[in-house]
Amino acid sequence: MAHEHPPLHHAERGKRATRILAIQRLLIDKGVITADEVDDIIERARERTPADGAKVVARAWVDDAYRARLLSDARGAVGELGYRLSHDAELAVVENTADVHHVVVCTLCSCYPTSLLGPPPDWYKSFAYRQRAVVEPRAVLREFGLEVADGVRVTVVDSTADVRYLVLPRRPSGTQGMGEDALADLVTRDSMIGVAQARPPKP
Amino acid sequence: MGVALQAGDAVTVRAAEVDHHHRTPWFIKGKAGTVRRVHGAFPNPESRAHGGDGLPKLRLCQVEFRQADVWGTGYRGADADLLLADIFEHWLEHS
Incomplete structure (x- = not known):
């Protein structure tokens, strides 16, 4: 079949x-x-992976002042860690808390913080995700295995070309005292799109 | 264009139908929301998409909508749920 x-x-x-x-x-x-320009853009996107975004998230978890800068001036804050964003798109960071869960979608096309996370996953570009995430986010999150409690606000961020969005996931409990590198290992790509939480630490 | 928009302003998205490229999703046209943040000025995509220079730049506003306002009674979620969308200022009117 x-x-x-x-x-x-x-x-x-x-x-x-x-x-x-x-x-x-x-x-x-x-x-x-030119063909070279296309190759260059693809090459630059491949230089970055979700591990780069994870380092930014881990720094924000351990450093409140950094977190504040990341939320107000993401380009400057990621620049502090050596990440230079492309000039044709800004970056904004939205913070998940006990009270609000953000999830990012681009309903018009597939805008994504490529210059920090690398290329988006295929499902992010699918018509199904783009159409459904905005109108029934809780059902979509459930399909990703994430149940958001009724008392927690779900905020869908519909991203377009000029500003790309990164979700700052909640720091998992039981991670007090962990170093930045170990914390970064808990930060998944999906948690930075908002369709998952960061991983819990290994017991 | 009137008074420049700033965070906290109550706005309504113009319900205009246009036949050129634009970045205002259909589902928020005519909807009321609140400006949460002004990202700054960016080249106008409605010009650039059709061979123009995108000038003058327009300010791009992050606007917050209640999901219940966007989708009406069909929305299955919490009353507090929100939608954030980045909308160019020429699509926004003070409510």
């Missing part, structure tokens, strides 16, 4: 890839962009 009917997302990705390559070729032919 699987052989005769490949999963829809594979077929969808194939069509999209063909379309994107055709657009890319046209833009290069017309001199709007």
Whole structure:
């Protein structure tokens, strides 16, 4: 069965890839962009991974003054740790607390803090996530395995191109005294998008 | 453009239908919200998407909406749930 009917997302990705390559070729032919520029952007995105965002989160967990700077001036704060963001998009950080849980989506396309976290996961770009996260966030979070209590506010952040959003997840309990490197290991990509909490420490 | 928007201002998103590229999602057109933060000025994507220079830059505002206001009674969640969206100032009117 699987052989005769490949999963829809594979077929969808194939069509999209063909379309994107055709657009890319046209833009290069017309001199709007160069092939080197495309390679450079892909290369720069791949330099970053969620481990980079995790270092920022861990610093914010151990240093209240840093956390405050991160929330008010994210570009400056990540710059303190050596991360230079691309110039065409700002970064903003939203903080999860006991009272509010943020989750990020880009309903218009797939805007993501690529210059800090690397490329977005495929599901972030899917029509299903983009359409549903904004209208039924609690159901979507439940499917990711995250049940948000009724008393906790869910705030959906609909991100667009000029400002990319990073979620500062809650510091897990039982992590007092842990160093920044060990804390960073608890910070997952999904927790920085807001579809998960940070991992609990190993007992 | 009137008085510049700032954090705390009550605003309504223009309900305009336009046939060019724009970054105002359909589901908040006509909805009332509150400016939470002004990100600064950015090139106008409605110009840039169509070969323009994006100038003058426009201020981009982070606007907070109640999910219950956006989706009405169809929203299944808590009354306190919110939606944050970044909207260019020319789409916003003081309420």
